[in-house]
Amino acid sequence: MTSRQPTLKLKSQQLNTLINVIKQRGYTPVGPVVREGSLIYDRLNSADELPRGWTDEQDAATFRLKRRSDNAYFGYNVGQHSWKQFLFLPKVKLFTSIKKGKTFEVIPNSPHEIVQNYAFIGVRPCDLQAIKVQDLVFNNGQFTDPLYKTIRKKNFIAVVNCTQAGGTCFCVSMSSGPRAYRGFDLAMTEVLSGDDHFFTVEVGSKSGAEVMSEIPHDIADQTQIETADKLVERAARQMGRSMDVKDIKEILYANLENKSWDDVANRCLTCANCVMVCPTCFCSTVEDITDVTGEHAERWRRWDSCFTMDFAKVFGGNFRPSSKGRYRQWMTHKLATWIDQFGTSGCVGCGRCITWCPVRIDITEEMRTIRSGAR
Numbered sequence: 001m002t003s004r005q006p007t008l009k010l011k012s013q014q015l016n017t018l019i020n021v022i023k024q025r026g027y028t029p030v031g032p033v034v035r036e037g038s039l040i041y042d043r044l045n046s047a048d049e050l051p052r053g054w055t056d057e058q059d060a061a062t063f064r065l066k067r068r069s070d071n072a073y074f075g076y077n078v079g080q081h082s083w084k085q086f087l088f089l090p091k092v093k094l095f096t097s098i099k100k101g102k103t104f105e106v107i108p109n110s111p112h113e114i115v116q117n118y119a120f121i122g123v124r125p126c127d128l129q130a131i132k133v134q135d136l137v138f139n140n141g142q143f144t145d146p147l148y149k150t151i152r153k154k155n156f157i158a159v160v161n162c163t164q165a166g167g168t169c170f171c172v173s174m175s176s177g178p179r180a181y182r183g184f185d186l187a188m189t190e191v192l193s194g195d196d197h198f199f200t201v202e203v204g205s206k207s208g209a210e211v212m213s214e215i216p217h218d219i220a221d222q223t224q225i226e227t228a229d230k231l232v233e234r235a236a237r238q239m240g241r242s243m244d245v246k247d248i249k250e251i252l253y254a255n256l257e258n259k260s261w262d263d264v265a266n267r268c269l270t271c272a273n274c275v276m277v278c279p280t281c282f283c284s285t286v287e288d289i290t291d292v293t294g295e296h297a298e299r300w301r302r303w304d305s306c307f308t309m310d311f312a313k314v315f316g317g318n319f320r321p322s323s324k325g326r327y328r329q330w331m332t333h334k335l336a337t338w339i340d341q342f343g344t345s346g347c348v349g350c351g352r353c354i355t356w357c358p359v360r361i362d363i364t365e366e367m368r369t370i371r372s373g374a375r
């Protein structure tokens with residue numbers, strides 16, 4: 001979109017219409033839902049499935065859902081899921097190999113058989129930034145993952161700006177939230193003001209404009225825009241965590257032998273929870289599977305992590321056998337080498353790795369410790 005569009009106002013009752021229009025346009029809507037006491041992303045049939053009236057409490061190794069005093073649709077932050085599971089699939093078959101006489105026929109998996117036209121509803125600004133970070137990894141000219149590229153091409157993104165921050169959020173430090181400025185089809189801010197419950201809506205693409213043209217809406221007035229802006233500003237002041245990113249790359253490079261790596265290694269279980277929940281981590285491995293007849297084989301790609309023992313196993317041994325080396329690799333990649341590789345931090349400040357680490361390891365605290373004792 002080139003020209004600036006006016007901010008729109010969508011009544012909360014029209015959220016269902018939005019989902020229906022998105023479905024009618026051939027997308028599969030996916031959004032946050034409550035399952036087994038947690039928040040996950042799943043297919044949405046209607047706005048009634050959103051976690052209306054729920055909020056989350058988050059801290060190190062703590063996630064709890066509790067009831068809100070109002071009926072906000074998006075009155076929480078993020079759960080353990082991220083959108084990466086729909087774009088960079090946790091497990092995908094790459095090809096099948098079938099024995100034909102004395103040779104094998106290799107049948108590649110067509111991305112088009114797997115791809116869904118996903119419409120992501122309720123993307124948080126930090127997670128939008130994470131998608132942009134993964135675009136640099138998987139859809140970057142010379143190095144393109146065909147499956148990721150095909151899914152992203154058909155992807156509709158409806159952001160919901162944050163109006164409250166969680167206990168482990170630090171998107172302000174990473175300049176990734178709590179408001180999204182570009183890279184979306186629609187960006188909404190939820191406002192509950194007395195009996196008035198509505199969303200201000202910014203249109204960010206032609207697809208977003210087409211969707212909105214099919215839904216009854218108004219142009220937001222200045223008071224409504226200012227009310228929404230104030231809620232987002234409040235979220236920015238509520239960050240539960242912070243990280244000083246000044247000279248972060250240089251500090252980490254100069255402190256590869258800092259004694260704090262030994263301390264964190266004594267606590268880290270190398271369970272890889274932090275990697276699985278991180279919306280930007282992208283390591284994978286490939287596995288070959290054969291049947292007992294030896295006539296049918298498949299190659300699969302699945303998520304892996306720099307914390308697993310086998311990840312650094314090569315001919316001749318394992319080049320990263322210690323948990324100290326593995327934690328240092330993960331954190332230094334996130335906050336330093338990622339910048340050299342992709343021109344951006346690998347951390348968007350979503351806080352998931354802090355919430356879901358079973359032993360309360362906190363990337364913001366670890367960075368603070370290294371900075372304070374930096375050589």
Ligand code: SF4
Pocket residue numbers: 267268269270271272273274275307356357358359360361
């Ligand atoms: S930092 Fe925490 S979540 Fe990550 S591997 Fe270590 S123990 Fe697991």
Ligand code: SF4
Pocket residue numbers: 274277278279280334346347348349350351352353354363
């Ligand atoms: S490193 Fe932690 S806070 Fe940063 S993006 Fe990954 S999960 Fe979120």
